[in-house]
Amino acid sequence: MLIALVVLAAGIGLRGPWPPDEPRFALVARQMLDSGQWLFPHRGSELYADKPPMLMWTEAFWMWLTGGWQGAFLMTSLLSGLGTLAVVWHLGRRLWDARTGLYAAAIVLSSMQFVEVVKHAQIDPLNLFWITLGNAGLLLHCLRGPNWRMYWLGCFAAGLGVITKGVGVIVLLMLLPYAVMRVRRWPGVILTRGDGWRWAGGALAFLLAIALWLVPMLATAYGKATPAYLAYVRDILFHQTADRYANSWMHEEKPWFFLLVILRTWIPTWLLAVFVVPRWREAWRLREPRVWMPLLWFVLVLVFFSIPRGKREIYIVPALPMIALAMAPYVGELLKARWLQRLGFALAIACAAVFGGAGLWAWKTSPAVARRLAAGYELPDNGAALWLCVALVGAGFLLSALIFRPRRGVVALLGGIALGWILWPVTTYPLLDGNQSARQLMTRADEAIGPDGQLGLVSWREEILLQARRPVAEFGFARDAALQLRDARAWQAADPAHRWILINDEAIDACVVDGKARPMGHANRMSLSLLPADAWRTGCVDGASKGLPPDAP
Template sequence: MTPQRREFFWFLAIALLVLGAGIGLRAPWPADEPRFVLVAKQMWDSGDWLFPHRGHELYADKPPLYFWLLGAAYALVRDWTWAFLLPSLVAAMATLAMTYDLGRRLWSHRAGLWAAIAVLACVQFIYQAKRAQIDPTVVCFITLGVYGIARHVLLGPAWRWFWLGCFAAGLGVISKGVGFLALLALIPYALMRWRGWNGLADIGRGNALRWSAGALAFLAAIALWFVPMIVTATTSGDPEHQAYVNELLFKQTATRYTAAWHHTQPAWYFLEVIAAYWLPFSLALPWLFPRWRDAFRARDARVWLPLGWALLVLAFFSASPGKRDMYILPMLPMVALAAGPYLENVTASRWFRRALLALVIVLGVVFLGAGIAALHGDPSFESKIEAQRGLPPASDTLWWLLALTGAAVLAACAWWRRDALKGAAVALSILVVVLFSGTAVLLDDENSARAVMSRGHALAGDATLGLVAWKEQNLLQAQGPVEEFGFRKPVDAQLRAGIAWMLAAPDERRLFVQQDALGGCLLREHGQDVGTANRRTWWLFDASAVAPACRASTR
């Protein structure tokens, strides 16, 4: 094995350790994880892979490819606790590998390795890769799309890679809709070819059909799901299928982009995200800007095709009023790639190393200080976190975890104080592995709703639970028979339907109700407090708890 290959495999091993830590130690946590896993589980149980469901209702917020991947992971390991994080892990590892490989081919092994390290060092990348959300998968498909296009226009001609990139963009579309962004890489390529930039491949002329085949590959990937779905929706005669198509194709795409109804942010919001959520990679940006300026003056397409594409993605998401921090995550691999040939020199700077070490020391001090303060005092944050996460006030395990994590971070910085890069890498790896694994064990019962659902069924005995004002984690973690009365349906309508359902067979049915939805129809003194989960309190009621007026109205 060559030294270069050995370095890359060591990098992959470290990445697998950091990104894989905690898998199998927890169930899905809100906000998105229980919803996505529930949809995938219902697909698996029902065999309906075209139309996602959340409970009885169709779920039209997202296309289904990510749910198919969750189902494939479950088919592999047959345990949702292990399966639900595997697609994110595989997608993240593939993204790192593609970033390295493209950097290696464009410049050198070291440039590719530094580019991949920059991606792995980003807080946002690590956090998303350790969550069961669609974003890591979309980032992987978009990265593959740009990778394929770059292999063609910078290192080609390589028509098969170009077609694969277009196909990957289509897969991104049926994951979250924005996979088409990979194709924007053709815009800087066209401009650079027109202006005669350096570093472009000599593809030649007379290739109109081959270029057009890229569009066919893009549409073919989308058609894998869209064609059977639209045929079924138009021939089934089911109005819910038609409503699903309208919701997905219009409200969740065009309307969500042009007139977002939540997560509204100012135009400069993503600049704040880059500065804070891309740490510690973002510390290198002040040193990178002059080098990118010089590459622009030199008309270096190898640097500015990925960087120009990233700027187009930034402009695209900044133009929409609705913004969330993870939207620009697909930019990261290409920005890191454009930084790859310069990062070895940048990280050799004394001031960069001081800034990096200072950042890591501050993190260590914060964790150590918070743990000690909670162990030896009663700060407000301690009581708040314990109340929100269902931790007994007498338990100090979480605070010991924070204190020991902070101490380990500071110890690593002290041990490698003469090598800030190694010290920061070890310290941050310790922080991620210990913190994510420890909190997965300590907070899972509360965050996943596993404990409250177990108590609810224990109190109900053999009775069926009717869920009112439920969240996805309640249905996902339900043990035994359950019934639900709609998710998007107004809470008062759910409660009325639930009461009527319970009174129809009072000996065999109970209601499991969120406290905020009780209203006046259920008498709390006749109910049982089941406990809390995700900062919500849940109650169990039998038919004796229904107020007489409400009982009469259901007859």
């Protein structure tokens, strides 16, 4: 757990929230603190109905506790990651023994996708914790029970997963393989009689957790009964859940998408899983539910997320702990094999060569791809410092390989992975944060408008409002950019000497006089400019010049 703490916490406090999701949740959390409105998240002046407010509540708590959002916005993810590892260890210890629990937690921690997700302040780390806790409750009840308290806790955690992201219900899929194994009389599966009311208590615990947010939210929304609040209810309960699942409108991917995600991001977990497959076949023959209940749940989750057209890599993360749990009983035997140690050592050397070689090559030659990345991040010297950081990760793998040698090749590989996850954020966050968080751009804009200037935002992103150095005016987030610009012009016209418009360059229309927009730079592949009051063509309305020639003043 100490290793996990160092790996997962590395870099906290060295950067602000980065897109796409972190600035949104941090902004919503900060607005909750400022406004005292906890049931209905707001993004600027608009209600934010894409996700339930659970994560934003926790981020607001850490902001309140620490007095700001720098670093605090990552605390929920860090504790969720550590909590997930603790639950996996406990579950492995209860089902098998303490060594198996240790192996299971180590497999999760060594997996690239797990660390990548936990190092970002998205909803998924918290969702991962609730789902893992829910699975633990159900497994301990079904395989080491009857333990009705753990069963009810698992169902309650599933409900908390629902009000975190909506998909906590997948925990309950664990009851399907249990029901089949119970009917087929698999050894080790609990058999209860006359406990229907206790089983029904799980449904009550599940609904109770959801009701903690849903009941006061609905009571308040229908009490206000305004179009905005009623639209919020429809959106979050139907459009963002059932409609999003059945008729996805973004992130469209092929049905086999998650298999490719596993091959690409569950490294080195799936490499080890290849050698565990024969043990899984033997466990099936022996009807071992401790292995096959988690495995069958993984298959059901894979199918569940593969059905809709819309897919994102992070959807499959909750399945990782169950695969690790099914692998863990056989890891000790595999680690005794000399070929596995040599394979681990070879992979560590290969990673050292790839990262070190690529970093030094890009630093020395500044190829076109390096120059493009440096320009996008506004880095000096063609991003030389960034490429040295890549080479430093390679040096970490090499150092680990030299310390542990081929005899402990697996430890050499895991040590290199751990050093990489520590060195990369510590060295790159200070380099990239100015651009990624939009802090650099907003500092330039603040200096450009002067101490008495007022700033209005058009076609903005969440990091722009979050990083604003003073109170700003905004004209909606989801509204059409043309409507935002129309209202911004009216706002600016009321005090032209002091009011400026910061606009996404893609939203600039034909009413802007050429050369009047003042470029402020780039942030996350978005270019923004400042528009003074004299930037508008006379008589031009909503991008149409009313018969004036295009070059008219």
